[in-house]
Amino acid sequence: MIKIAILGYGTIGSGVVEVLNTNQESIAKRAGDEIQVKYILDLRDFPGDPMEDKVVHDYDIIADDPEIQVVVEAMGGVEPAYTFVKRALLSGKNVTTSNKALVAKHGAELIAIAKDKSINFLFEASVGGGIPIIRPLNSSLTADEIEEITGILNGTTNYMLSKMTFEGLEFDDVLKDAQSRGYAEADPTADIEGYDACRKIAILTSMVCGQQVDFEEIYTEGISKITATDIRYAKAMGRVIKLLATSRKTEEGYCAMVAPFMLSQSHPLYNVNDVFNAIFVHGNVLGDAMFYGSGAGKLPTASAVVADIVDIAKHLNKNILISWSSRKMDLIDCKKAKSRFFVRANDGKEAIQQSFGKVEFIEAKDVLGETGFLTEVMSEEDYAQKANGLKHILQRIRVV
Ligand code: HSE
Secondary structure, rough: EEEEEEEOOOOHHHHHHHHHHHHHHHHHHHHOOOEEEEEEEEEOOOOOOOOOOEEEEEHHHOOOOEEEEEEEOOOOOOOOOOHHHHHHHHHEEEEEEEOOHHHHHHHHHHHHHHHHHOEEEOHHHHHOOOOOOOHHHHOOOOOOEEEEEEEEEHHHHHHHHHHHHOOOOOHHHHHHHHHHOOOOOOOHHHHHOOHHHHHHHHHHHHHHHHHOOOOHHHOOOOOOOOOHHHHHHHHHHOOOOEEEEEEEOOOOEEEEEEEEEEEOOOOOOOOOOEEEEEEEEEEEOEEEEEEEEEEHHHHHHHHHHHHHHHHHHHOOOOOOOOOOOOOOHHHOHHHOEEEEEEEOOOOHHHHHHHOOOEEEEEEEOOOOOOOOEOOOEEEEEHHHHHHHHOOOOOEEEEEO
């Protein structure tokens, strides 16, 4: 019997209990032993809940109980999660977490402690919810140099952009809708400003390059400035707007970015809609691979957490090597990254051509009194320099 403690009885924590109950037999078979929840740590009580008697309010009870072999961190946020997880690992308890903020900030250190103690710190659910991506990067795609990893890593914003595309709605209206469905938080900043996706691509880039990538260094732009007019232009070009988190290996180093992009129909992420996530990976010998599925939500995320528990049970006292050292990987500035740019401006066509040279003007249905155009392929720094020649740029979105 493997006894576990769950920190936090919110959406993910209660999802873990539900998954363990629903698939109890098959999970025990795959883990090679029965998994039993001994404690749930939460500030609240849960009168009437079947797990009521497991709830404790004092972390010491869990940390000091030698029977607990696995701690499931489902609290979110960096503190007190970091303190609790570090203490658990230092005392020889395995940990799994769904917490991207914790993993992005302290992943390298926690992985090193687990290695030192011959135990495991696993975090499959921290990126892409229920989609397996951490384990494939660590265990399956090990023959490759990963040259690109690009994902739709935030379900809330993908839902919002899909709704804007399919129903022609404005940003504020779809945000209210996403909040009413429980997708977006009451404070939706982390989702709509791209901070959530930024932490996730920081984790993926760290996994790919084997070193610590600081999320603070990743250029991050959210979707809060995307309007129904932008969507009309995208439609006129047969494109969709998606929030992409992307990381590329170049000769100078890794360049990572989170930003809205206009995708053509041939792009592998074009058809990823609603709350779904997808991750496109390009390896130098593999070529292309895609991972698609439920990127958020109670049961998909809990499914990934429980899969980590099973992996831990199969590797008791044996560390699964994760190549992510605390040596810092300095990202390169993306100003040399090249793409086409879609621009909306109040400047006249002549001024636009004077600044940008050859462009493709775009007419969008029901849009008057402004000019939309597509530039040629150019670097970020070239774009910035040419854009200085215009007086009234209303919007610019990268095009892939
Ligand atoms: N807020 C996140 C999302 C939850 O919408 O994708 C999963 O990390």
